[in-house]
Each structure stands twice: as C-alpha cells, then as structure tokens.
Amino acid sequence: MSEQKLAVNEYLKTDSDYLRGTIKEGLDTQVTGSFSDGDQQLIKFHGFYQQDDRDLRNERKEQKLEPLYSFMLRARVPGGICSPEQWLDVDKISSTLTTSNSIRLTTRQTFQYHGIPKRNLKTLIQGLDRAALDSIAACGDVNRNVMCNPNPIESKLHQQAYAVAKELSDHLLPHTHAYAEIWLDKEKLLDTETHEPVYGKTYLPRKFKMAVAVPPDNDVDVYTNDLGFVAIAEAGELVGFNLVAGGGMGSTHGEVETFPRLADDFGFIKTEDVIKFAEAVMTVQRDWGNRVNRKRSRLKYTIVDHGVAEFKAEVEKRTGVNFEPRRDAVIGDRGDRYGWVKGLDNNWHLTLFIESGRIKDEPGQMLQTGLREIAKIHKGDFRMTSNQNMIIAGVAEQDKAAIEDLARKHGFFGKVISQTRGHSIACVSLPTCPLAMAEAERYFPEFIDHIDALQAKHGISDQAIVVRMTGCPNGCARPFAAEIGLVGKAPGRYNLYLGASFEGTRLNKMYKENIQEAEILAELDRIFGLYVLERDAGETFGNFTVRHGIVKAVNDAAVDFHG
Numbered sequence: 001m002s003e004q005k006l007a008v009n010e011y012l013k014t015d016s017d018y019l020r021g022t023i024k025e026g027l028d029t030q031v032t033g034s035f036s037d038g039d040q041q042l043i044k045f046h047g048f049y050q051q052d053d054r055d056l057r058n059e060r061k062e063q064k065l066e067p068l069y070s071f072m073l074r075a076r077v078p079g080g081i082c083s084p085e086q087w088l089d090v091d092k093i094s095s096t097l098t099t100s101n102s103i104r105l106t107t108r109q110t111f112q113y114h115g116i117p118k119r120n121l122k123t124l125i126q127g128l129d130r131a132a133l134d135s136i137a138a139c140g141d142v143n144r145n146v147m148c149n150p151n152p153i154e155s156k157l158h159q160q161a162y163a164v165a166k167e168l169s170d171h172l173l174p175h176t177h178a179y180a181e182i183w184l185d186k187e188k189l190l191d192t193e194t195h196e197p198v199y200g201k202t203y204l205p206r207k208f209k210m211a212v213a214v215p216p217d218n219d220v221d222v223y224t225n226d227l228g229f230v231a232i233a234e235a236g237e238l239v240g241f242n243l244v245a246g247g248g249m250g251s252t253h254g255e256v257e258t259f260p261r262l263a264d265d266f267g268f269i270k271t272e273d274v275i276k277f278a279e280a281v282m283t284v285q286r287d288w289g290n291r292v293n294r295k296r297s298r299l300k301y302t303i304v305d306h307g308v309a310e311f312k313a314e315v316e317k318r319t320g321v322n323f324e325p326r327r328d329a330v331i332g333d334r335g336d337r338y339g340w341v342k343g344l345d346n347n348w349h350l351t352l353f354i355e356s357g358r359i360k361d362e363p364g365q366m367l368q369t370g371l372r373e374i375a376k377i378h379k380g381d382f383r384m385t386s387n388q389n390m391i392i393a394g395v396a397e398q399d400k401a402a403i404e405d406l407a408r409k410h411g412f413f414g415k416v417i418s419q420t421r422g423h424s425i426a427c428v429s430l431p432t433c434p435l436a437m438a439e440a441e442r443y444f445p446e447f448i449d450h451i452d453a454l455q456a457k458h459g460i461s462d463q464a465i466v467v468r469m470t471g472c473p474n475g476c477a478r479p480f481a482a483e484i485g486l487v488g489k490a491p492g493r494y495n496l497y498l499g500a501s502f503e504g505t506r507l508n509k510m511y512k513e514n515i516q517e518a519e520i521l522a523e524l525d526r527i528f529g530l531y532v533l534e535r536d537a538g539e540t541f542g543n544f545t546v547r548h549g550i551v552k553a554v555n556d557a558a559v560d561f562h563g
C-alpha cells in the first residue's frame with residue numbers, strides 16, 4: 001500500500017529547523033506587511049497570527065492595494081494570573097504598539113492584542129519579555145495556555161491546583177531556541193531531536209489543550225479540553241485528579257466526520273503522577289494522531305478511532321501506573337461570581353464583568369483606563385477568567401473602597417448584568433478573524449438584550465441560561481457546550497443548538513439550521529413559554545429541552561451529534 005501524503009503543515013514543521021523557517025528574513029522584508037505562506041503557519045508557534053481587516057478588504061481590493069495586514073498576538077499566561085506591574089506593561093504595549101486600542105481577554109484565560117503592524121512585532125515581544133511574559137506555544141501544534149480555576153476564595157486548594165497547572169505548562173513547553181533567537185536577539189544555538197524530547201521535529205499533529213478544574217466550579221469547561229484534571233481534595237488538601245481526555249469543539253458545517261466532543265472520564269491519578277500522565281497522553285497523541293487530514297487530527301478523533309480502552313491501556317503502559325476508579329466530584333457552575341467576595345484569608349476579591357472580554361475605552365465605560373488606574377494602586381494580583389472576565393484578587397480590607405471607587409468611576413458597574421448575560425460568551429469573529437462567517441462579539445450584546453427581554457416576558461429572569469455565540473463552527477466560545485448555542489453560517493445567519501447541560505457535561509444538538517434573528521427569537525420565545533409551563537422544579541433550560549423532546553440528547557458525540 002502506498003504511503004499517504006501527509007498534511008502540508010507536517011512538511012513545514014519538518015523543514016523548519018525547529019520552528020525557525022524564514023521568519024527572521026520575512027521580518028526584515030519591508031515590501032509587504034505579510035509573511036510567506038509557510039512562515040504564516042510557523043509564526044503561530046511563536047504566538048501570533050497574520051490577519052487583515054475584513055471590514056476594509058473589498059475597499060482595498062478595489063483600490064488595488066494589498067490587504068491591510070496586521071498581526072494578532074496571544075500571550076501565554078497559565079491560569080490567567082499576572083501582577084499589577086505586569087498589567088501596566090501589557091496596557092502600555094497595547095497603547096503604543098497596536099492600532100486596535102484595546103486588549104482582548106480570551107476564553108482560555110489570557111489576552112490578545114489585535115492590529116500589530118509587522119514592524120512592531122519584535123519590539124512588542126521584547127516588551128513582553130521585560131514584563132516576564134511571553135507568547136511561546138500560545139498557538140500552534142503544541143500544548144497551549146493551561147487553564148486553571150482562578151477562584152481565589154478557597155485559596156489553599158486553589159494554590160495547589162494552580163501550581164500543578166503552572167508545572168504542566170512549564171514542563172510541556174517546546175524547548176527550541178527559535179523564539180529567543182528571532183525575537184529576543186539571543187545567540188543562535190543548535191536544536192536537535194534530543195533537545196526537543198517530548199515533541200520531536202514534527203511537534204504534535206494539531207493543537208492540544210489542558211485545563212485544571214477545582215470542583216464544584218467548572219468555569220474552565222474541563223470536558224471541552226483535550227486533557228482535563230478535576231482536582232480531588234481530602235480535608236482541604238489536594239490528593240489527586242480525575243483525568244478526563246478527548247474533548248474539543250471544532251467542526252466543519254456539513255462534514256459529519258467532524259464533530260465536537262466532550263472528554264471521557266479515564267479515572268483517578270495521584271498528584272505526583274500528573275506530569276507523567278500528561279506527557280503520556282500527549283505522546284500517544286503525538287504518535288497515533290492523524291497527520292494526513294488536519295480536520296481529523298485532534299486527540300478526540302484519535303480516541304474515537306482507537307477506542308477509549310485501547311488508548312487508556314497505552315497511557316497506562318507508558319506511565320507504568322494504572323488509573324484508579326474515578327472519585328466522586330461535583331461538576332457545577334461554569335459562570336464567574338461577580339462583585340466582591342471575601343476569601344478564607346480575609347482578603348477581598350472583585351470580579352469585573354467585561355463583555356466579550358474586550359477591554360477598551362468608550363464613553364461611559366473607560367475600561368482600559370480603569371484597569372490601568374486600579375493596577376497603579378493594587379497590591380494583589382489580576383486573574384483572567386475563562387469567561388473573559390477579570391478578577392482583582394487579594395485586596396486588603398483597607399484598600400477595598402479605593403479599588404471600588406476606581407471601578408465605579410470608570411464604568412465597570414454601569415450596566416445591570418442579568419444571570420444569563422453573566423453566564424454567556426462570544427468569540428472574536430469579525431472583523432479580525434479570517435474564518436468568521438457571521439458576527440459574534442460585535443452583535444452578541446444586542447442579542448443578549450433580546451434574550452433578557454424574552455426571559456423578562458416569561459418571568460424567568462432569575463434563571464441563568466448559558467448562551468454562547470461563535471462566528472463559525474470552530475467553536476472558540478465553546479458553543480456546542482451551551483444551553484443555547486448560536487454558530488455562524490453566513491452574514492446574519494446562524495445554526496441554533498439546544499440541549500447542553502448547564503454544567504457542561506452534555507453537548508447540545510442542532511435544532512434549526514441557517515436562521516436569522518427574527519426566527520431565532522420566535523423559536524426561543526415559544527420554547528421559553530413551554531419551559532415556564534412544563535419544567536420540573538429546579539430543572540435547567542438545557543435539561544428541559546432534552547426531557548421535553550425538543551432535541552435528542554447527545555450521549556455519544558460521534559453518533560448522536562449529527563444523527
């Protein structure tokens with residue numbers, strides 16, 4: 001049988017001299033604002049993407065100008081924690097080296113800059129480096145930013161879980177010197193296969209994502225990750241984790257061999273074995289994952305294709321440790337707790353709602369200035385959440401009033417946040433995302449206004465419903481794990497998905513395809529009406545839509561999601 005041709009990216013990685021390619025030369029080329037096609041793939045491993053302003057694309061084409069290229073950079077901030085000093089640097093970089101006049105908190109607890117001209121890239125990365133931040137492996141076929149519950153309240157357990165997330169992130173970083181050489185002008189060193197022991201020359205077949213959850217919170221949406229660790233504590237001390245593997249959201253409209261999936265429960269492992277297991281799951285994926293078709297190359301497909309039992313057995317073989325039976329763990333709310341809460345250490349923590357994570361200054365809502373002013377006096381830390389919000393954590397009693405004043409003065413408390421808005425997220429989408437088919441971030445606030453009005457009409461404003469919108473089926477706001485999921489199909493048109501559980505333990509299923517706002521709202525109006533009349537006591541909206549037969553439950557994604 002003839003060998004199948006590998007995906008183009010595989011040859012790019014092999015020939016790249018450990019992710020160098022011709023990025024350095026491309027950076028010095030003044031004639032274009034872009035990189036070569038190959039380097040555009042490689043720069044992702046260094047944390048950024050080439051983009052162009054899609055609002056201006058046609059106009060520039062008509063004027064026979066090249067697209068208005070700029071770059072998006074995603075930082076790597078495990079667990080989303082940074083110091084006020086770091087935030088001041090992050091803020092300054094945004095104002096001086098980007099054209100977007102904003103900082104964007106992401107669904108994986110980090111931040112992105114949009115609108116970086118090519119000429120500013122190096123200065124920007126050097127600025128991050130001075131702030132002890134970087135963007136290595138924030139993107140690309142590697143282990144990405146590791147998420148961790150940022151709840152500062154149960155501080156001891158959180159700290160133990162965070163230490164594990166940080167260790168995972170550090171241990172699984174690529175070792176290549178390419179980043180230091182290209183961006184930080186460090187000396188050229190020879191990279192070899194022995195120097196990149198986990199990844200090798202061809203890294204992973206595809207991106208790889210990990211999260212650490214601390215029950216009962218499931219803010220990190222642990223089951224949507226390639227690999228998840230659910231913390232298990234005894235007498236308040238971390239003893240180990242339930243390991244879950246094989247989650248992911250991305251799919252392609254109309255291609256049934258692609259589908260979102262939630263991770264399987266593999267069993268309990270001890271804290272001291274975490275790194276061993278993470279490395280084993282990742283290297284099985286490295287060796288078994290599909291390197292021919294990138295649409296089928298995530299871990300979830302490797303697990304489906306080989307079966308959970310075979311995959312698990314290989315992981316046990318590589319670690320030399322067997323999984324213990326899964327321990328009981330409550331998988332609860334995925335939202336953030338807004339406003340002030342007092343921690344066990346008597347410090348206060350303020351969670352600020354930031355709509356779609358966009359930090360910028362607008363009349364009445366001077367969010368970027370507000371966070372800057374807070375950073376100037378804050379003595380604790382900043383914690384980005386996977387719901388795109390910001391926690392001002394570790395505020396002493398005597399500093400609380402000053403922080404609150406600044407937050408109020410800069411418009412953070414300007415709007416009443418309904419239960420549903422507080423539980424809902426949207427992806428970036430237009431105008432920067434090249435894959436967007438419909439609006440998300442720019443339209444979402446208005447869409448939630450409509451949902452709020454419908455909930456008020458039916459007298460269910462107190463009911464939190466997880467609503468998520470993305471501009472395409474890649475799933476960056478995890479829409480297939482939402483009780484109401486809207487996934488862009490074309491300008492102004494979305495597929496409507498219903499039936500996920502509130503906690504993120506069951507996926508949703510398509511209810512209506514390719515519909516516009518009026519039809520979406522009419523459908524939800526009708527279903528909210530049924531919900532009010534026929535729900536069981538305490539029944540969540542997602543569970544109701546399944547029990548009532550509005551959509552079928554998705555138990556086995558490979559079979560049920562499209563079936």
Ligand code: SRM
Pocket residue numbers: 049051072074105106107108109110111112138144145209224247248249250251298357426427428429432433434435474475476477478
């Ligand atoms: Fe994502 C690609 C934005 C979280 C699945 N994602 C993209 C790109 C880079 C578009 C591209 O490839 O050119 C988007 C850049 C838009 C822009 O202009 O900023 C993009 N993804 C985002 C962010 C910023 C959305 C947000 O609103 O916060 C999130 C950044 C996370 C981070 O900090 O690391 C983001 N992306 C996710 C998530 C959610 C998660 O990881 O919890 C998913 C679904 C989970 C998963 O990975 O399965 C996700 N993004 C994708 C995919 C589909 C992957 C797949 O398996 O098919 C793509 C497309 C691709 O990789 O080919 C993609």
Ligand code: SF4
Pocket residue numbers: 427428429430433434435436437440470471472473474475476477
């Ligand atoms: Fe872009 Fe699609 Fe991700 Fe939204 S879901 S940011 S449109 S890739």
